Amino acid sequence: EIVMTQSPATLSMSPGERATLSCRASQSINNNFAWYQQKPGQAPRLLLFRGSSRATDVPARFSASGFGTEFTLTISSLQSEDVAIYYCQHFNSWPWTFGQGTKVEVK
């Protein structure tokens, strides 16, 4: 099983700052990878997939990069509505797994 490790566990930043979230895979997953946002009490929402493809209606301030084992989600200018837990997920081989999540807080 491929283990996905996210860091940091919690990120607390001010509005307008640049937020960088990381996800590391225990082995190469090529770009079979996605990022999700989950707000309290809601289902997750797809943000980006297969490297840097943005899902429908996802603001341009969200971007992703990485390949192989190291991946990054960047929020270029943090907004109050970005408060959420962010999960990475691979789909390179079964079982597909998620990271444990990074909680983003806005000061």
Add this chain to the structure above:
Amino acid sequence: EVQLLESGGGLTQPGGSLRLSCAASGFTFSTQNMGWVRQAPGEGLEWVSLINANSDTTYYIDSVKGRFTISRDNSRNTLYLQMSSLRADDSALYYCAHQRGHVNYWGQGTLVSVSS
């Protein structure tokens, strides 16, 4: 508009059974791969099972193999998860997922609680 509406969750005792359903609309269900993802209270996300469009390929995580069965009825646009021999650690919100590896669409989930 894509909609995934789960039902069938509830409270059951250890060793019990439940059948989850997911009614899909807004897309051509019969051509799409589907799956179930669960989330224990206050915890992260976990893929449980996948099924391809014509039901000839299914996957399960090890902890549910032999106890859970995923299926679909393309004539009814409905996805199922038959769960038996339920354990306390199966307690979670179960999401129906339209997936292409990544999950394009999620339902709102149905809550399964296993407790004596």
